[in-house]
Amino acid sequence: MAKKRVxxxxxxxxxxxxxxxxxxxxxxxxxxxEAGMVLKGSEVKSLRHRRGDLDGSYAAIAGNELxxxxxxxxxxxxxxxxGHEPRRSRKLLAHRREIERMxxxxxxxxxTLVPLQVYFRNGVxxxxxxxxxxxxxxxxxxxxxRKQDLRDARDAMRRGKGHRGKA
Numbered sequence: 001m002a003k004k005r006v007x008x009x010x011x012x013x014x015x016x017x018x019x020x021x022x023x024x025x026x027x028x029x030x031x032x033x034e035a036g037m038v039l040k041g042s043e044v045k046s047l048r049h050r051r052g053d054l055d056g057s058y059a060a061i062a063g064n065e066l067x068x069x070x071x072x073x074x075x076x077x078x079x080x081x082x083g084h085e086p087r088r089s090r091k092l093l094a095h096r097r098e099i100e101r102m103x104x105x106x107x108x109x110x111x112t113l114v115p116l117q118v119y120f121r122n123g124v125x126x127x128x129x130x131x132x133x134x135x136x137x138x139x140x141x142x143x144x145x146r147k148q149d150l151r152d153a154r155d156a157m158r159r160g161k162g163h164r165g166k167a
Contacts, residue, residue: 017047017118017125020054025140027114027132033102035066036093037118037125042079043090047125049076052118059092059113059129061103066092068115068127092127105131 023029039047046052057071068090075083094102105111116128135143 012121013119014122015048015050015120017050017120018052018054019117020057020115022055023114023116023130023132026135027112027130028135029114029116029130029132031105031131032116033094033098033129033131035127035129037068037127038091038093039125040084042076042082042084043073044125045079046073046076047118048120054115054118057115059115059127061099061106061113064096064099066094066099066102066113068092071115071118092129102131110134 051074053072055072057068059066059068061067070087071090072086073084074086102113106113110133111131112134114130114132116130118125118127120126
């Protein structure tokens, strides 16, 4: 029997639907939160076919509830008249304590809730949210410099392994 394919990401993940790679470039992620998604049947079918897009989406707290806005889930062809609106706001399920903690952090200037990835765990659609602060130009330069330093160190280690010092 073939083993179930598990993509890289959250431990216990069955199926990775989509990621938001721009989030890591635009935001400095400080904390990650997992939340369930309230979906219609045609949305679940569409997500199981790995059709979903997090580009331009964001999460926000309204009242005591958490919502995911502007996530695009294309219509499922076989749904017919019972389909769904592709960019509707979707309710997210999280513990009240987590929502209150996020609300406190979001009130701090510069923080936002960014969806990082959507996946299925134990047959349930989940979204991983990152509590992030927007990067500035200087922050981006610093991260590029850090990557370059790491690359230089790795190259120096490779060059040093071959030469064992014949004196």
